[in-house]
Amino acid sequence: MGINLEGIVIIVGNYGSGKTEVSVNLAAHQKKAGIDVRVADLDLVNSYFRTREARKALESLGIDLVLPPEQYLQADLPILSPRVAGMIMQPSQLTLIDAGGDDVGATVLAALADPLKGKTIRMLQVVNPFRPFTDTVQGCLKIRKAIEAASKIPINGIIGNPNLIDETTVDDIYTGYEFVRGLSEQCDLPLEFTTVPGELISTVDLHRFSCPVLPIQRQLVPPWKEIRQLGTAV
Amino acid sequence: MRKVLMKGNEAIGEAAIRAGCLNYFAYPITPQSEVAEYLSHRMPEVGGVFLQGESEVAVGYMIFGASGCGERVFTTSSSPGISLMSEAISYIASAQCPAVFVNIIRGGPGLGGILPSQGDYFQATKGGGHGDYRLLVMAPASVQEAVEMVMEAFPLAEKYRNPVMILGDGLIGQMMEPVEFPEHLSSKPTNKDDWATTGMDTRKSDKPNVVKTLFLDAKVLNNLNLTLKAKYDRMKKEEVRYEPYNIDSDYKVLIVSYGTMSRVCKTAVDNLKEEGFEVGMIRPQTLFPFPETAINEAAGKKSCKTVVSIEMSMGQMVEDVERSVLGKRPVEWYGKCGGEVPTPEEVMEVLREFGK
Numbered sequence: 001m002g003i004n005l006e007g008i009v010i011i012v013g014n015y016g017s018g019k020t021e022v023s024v025n026l027a028a029h030q031k032k033a034g035i036d037v038r039v040a041d042l043d044l045v046n047s048y049f050r051t052r053e054a055r056k057a058l059e060s061l062g063i064d065l066v067l068p069p070e071q072y073l074q075a076d077l078p079i080l081s082p083r084v085a086g087m088i089m090q091p092s093q094l095t096l097i098d099a100g101g102d103d104v105g106a107t108v109l110a111a112l113a114d115p116l117k118g119k120t121i122r123m124l125q126v127v128n129p130f131r132p133f134t135d136t137v138q139g140c141l142k143i144r145k146a147i148e149a150a151s152k153i154p155i156n157g158i159i160g161n162p163n164l165i166d167e168t169t170v171d172d173i174y175t176g177y178e179f180v181r182g183l184s185e186q187c188d189l190p191l192e193f194t195t196v197p198g199e200l201i202s203t204v205d206l207h208r209f210s211c212p213v214l215p216i217q218r219q220l221v222p223p224w225k226e227i228r229q230l231g232t233a234v
Numbered sequence: 235m236r237k238v239l240m241k242g243n244e245a246i247g248e249a250a251i252r253a254g255c256l257n258y259f260a261y262p263i264t265p266q267s268e269v270a271e272y273l274s275h276r277m278p279e280v281g282g283v284f285l286q287g288e289s290e291v292a293v294g295y296m297i298f299g300a301s302g303c304g305e306r307v308f309t310t311s312s313s314p315g316i317s318l319m320s321e322a323i324s325y326i327a328s329a330q331c332p333a334v335f336v337n338i339i340r341g342g343p344g345l346g347g348i349l350p351s352q353g354d355y356f357q358a359t360k361g362g363g364h365g366d367y368r369l370l371v372m373a374p375a376s377v378q379e380a381v382e383m384v385m386e387a388f389p390l391a392e393k394y395r396n397p398v399m400i401l402g403d404g405l406i407g408q409m410m411e412p413v414e415f416p417e418h419l420s421s422k423p424t425n426k427d428d429w430a431t432t433g434m435d436t437r438k439s440d441k442p443n444v445v446k447t448l449f450l451d452a453k454v455l456n457n458l459n460l461t462l463k464a465k466y467d468r469m470k471k472e473e474v475r476y477e478p479y480n481i482d483s484d485y486k487v488l489i490v491s492y493g494t495m496s497r498v499c500k501t502a503v504d505n506l507k508e509e510g511f512e513v514g515m516i517r518p519q520t521l522f523p524f525p526e527t528a529i530n531e532a533a534g535k536k537s538c539k540t541v542v543s544i545e546m547s548m549g550q551m552v553e554d555v556e557r558s559v560l561g562k563r564p565v566e567w568y569g570k571c572g573g574e575v576p577t578p579e580e581v582m583e584v585l586r587e588f589g590k
Contacts, residue, residue, distance in 0.1 A: 015268075016241050016410060048265065048349075048408035074573065076264045076348045130239045130412075132248070133275070164239050164412040222409050222494070223575040224501040 003029065003193050003212045008088060008095045008119055010109065011159070012147050013126035014134050015101030018161040018216075019043075022126050022195060023098035024054045025216050027063050028231035036093040040066040040084045042108055043100040051098050054219040057230040064092075080108060088115040103146035110152045124157040124192055129179040130164050130172065137183050144187070158184050160194030163216070168197050170204055177209060198228055237412040242377045242402065243268035243310075245413050246336055247276060249384035250308050252415050255334070256282030257307040259296040261289060261315060264348040265404035266338035269310040290315040294322025301331035302445035304430025306388055308334035312404075313342050313354050316362065323397055324363030327462070328447040330429070332391035334384070335369075336400040338407035341573045349573025350404030350494060355550035358401045359522040366459050368466045369399045370473060371521040373492045377411035379519075385416060390473070392425060394465050401521060403546060405494040405575065469523050476525035477517040479503060484537035485514035486589045488563075490529055490555045491544040492518045494575060499544055502581040513585055514538070521551070529558040538563060540588045544581060545569045 003026070011019045011026075023039060031037045039058060041051035051058075051065065052073055058065050066087055068079035087095055099106050109116075125144055133139045144155050162168075162176020177194050184191040193212040196204055201215045217228035240248070247269045250258065258277060260270045270286065277284040287293035293309050297319075300307040311319060316337045326333050339354045341347035358371045370390055374380035380402060387398040427437050431445050449455040480503050491499040496517040503513045516532055518525050533541045541563050543552035552567040559565050568584045570576050 015271075016239070016244075048404065049410075074347065074349065128239065130237070132238060132240065132244060132272075135238070164237055165410060167237065167412045222405060222497065223577055224498045 001212045002033065003214060005030065005122065005192065006035065006094050008091055008097070008116070008121045010097045010099060010121060010123040010153065011126060012099045012106050012123060012151070012155065013101070014131060014143050015105070016131055017101070017126040017128045017134065018163065018195070019101065019126045020049065020051050020098055021216055021218060021220055022159055022161055022214070023096055024051060024058060024219050024230065025195070025214060027058060027094075027096050028061055029214055030094050031061050031063050032231050037096060038064040038066065038087050038092045038094070039096045039098065040087060042080070042084065042097055043105065049220040054230070057219055057227070061231055078108070080111060085112060085115040088112060088119065091119075099151075102143065103150035106147045106151040110150065113152060116153070121153060122157055123151070123153050123155050124159050125155045126159045126161050127180050127183060128161045128163060129176050130162060137186055140183055141187060155189065157190050157192045159192055163195070163197060165218070168200065170200060173200065173204055174208060181210070237414045239410055240377060240413050241268055241408060241410050242380050243338065243407040244272040245377050245381050246310065246384050246400070246407070247272040248415065249381040250334070251276060251280055251282065252418050253306070253385040253388045254418065255306040255308050255388060256280065257300045257305050258282065258284045258309065259287055259293045259300070259307070260284070260309050260311065261287050261293050263312045263315045265340055265350070265407050266310050266312045266336070268407070269336070290318035291321070294319035297333050298322050298326050298329070298331065301326060301333045302329065302431055304426030304432050308336065310336040310338065312338050312340045313351075314345060316354065316357065320357070320363035323369070324365050324367055325447045326397050327363075327367035327369070328365065328458070329445045330395040331445065332388070332395050333397045334387045334391055334400065335397055336384070336402065339401065339403045341571060347573050348404065350546065350575060351571045351573065352403055352493060352495060352546040353548075353550070353571050354401065355521065355545065355547055358399050359524070359554070367462060368469070368522055369397050370394065370469055371399045371401050372475075373401045373519060373521050374406055375493050375496050375517065377406070377409065378413050380406055381413050381415060394469065395429065396465060401493070403494050473520055474523045474525050474528075475519035476528050477519060478528070478532070479515040479517060480507065480512065481514045481516070481532060483507070483512040483514060485512040485535070486537060486539050487513045487585050488532050488538050488541045489513060489515040489544055489585070490518065490541065490551065491515060492521065492551070495544055495546050498576060498578055499581055501578040502585060505578060506582055506585060511586065511589060512537075513589070524554045524558065526558040529555060530560060530562065533559045533563045540564050540566055542566045542568055542585070542588055544576070546571050546575065
């Protein structure tokens, strides 16, 4: 069961839900599947661990990454590159937009209303049930509503990203998957895929998932940890 | 209890609530703003107060006011913000009030940058504000340890009636790690009736408690300073904490490193061990009081040729390391600041050089 995502895909979710790690790995995964991919780092609210940290890994796979100008990469400033509007108007096979966290991070999407007008958009909410505020269905729905209000775009799919980083167990993945599956049923939105840390992929029973699985090779790690090879297949 | 995945800043906020602190005053600054963001959701849920001051100067005195009334109170900021609070910190130490300050350090001096640094070591351990005061300074190396230190900081501040500082760097605030929270602590300071301005009626007392920092009589002021000194001496006896690492080996080089930098050093120590090159490490968990004796003893090991202070600052902690080693071994320094954290490979290269 493959991930069937093309066109303009916007990744949103709670602060710290794993949007960037999901975006980077999704981009690499789709690129390996032969799809032309462009990624825009639209995280204007976070200052550390952004898509731009994975710039080299993405570029080495031939994925175009749209960032603010080089001299502003470490600036604590919300910079929206005009190239983002350009990439929306002339989208590649998969145009992936990694938005910032919460409704605050999604506000910038409203500024892209003109180029997005008339386009078919998939806006997907990343959910990690091991994070504060999204450990209940109610919490997930609350942030969904806030993001939709701020971005003026409806969310139309869910991505499960249950993990405790290095301490994730196979049981956590199953429990987290059951949570996001339940969430998907309750809010009547498709579960596009769920993630499994790359190092655990061989130990999980893939038949337990009724949706596609995206392996995550962590890219945004502190300096004492090794970055895993991006785009490794299941 | 089930673990949750939290960013250091969020975990610090939650830890304060679990420690029974329901008063949080702050002003946003990168890279600690998530504490305020998190507590703006959480404080109302638990009946607590989050008030954003008009500046860090104001916040410092809000802390003083709440503490003087016997309330558990804390704030978080980053380097330039702590500079602005330093006057109030000196006042709070003078008035002998308990309070917790968290500094998630960014690059300096001046406005500097928003990336991690340990450049505020001197500010935290040697003053920052004016006068003869000290802060009890704790330096976490993980999100879990940040939680534990924040929860311990409140009772320690009350034990000594002195401000306690948690000194993290941008990475401690920004990185995500799984954490679990210990049980809630009791919600009220235990000794406040002796000194806090809670009102004579409340205390059923006929003597007012006075919280002040002006002592015009030279003898009285000298006595206050002797009282403070006795407290700091007691901290030196009772509160020193450190973690030894690979210290049973016959190490040629001894590292002293704390916080985020010590995580990088640990990886370097492990990798060098595989090459057959032994390096020991002392990680101070308290920066004041400093683990002088432990470092002195570790430096004295026969196999040890050199001691290196590895820090994300331009040679600050190295002065305390020199003071601890007392000339037993040569003391070297390695560090970087500005935001780039040295990699394990860079540290290994430096250690190989010092080990020659």
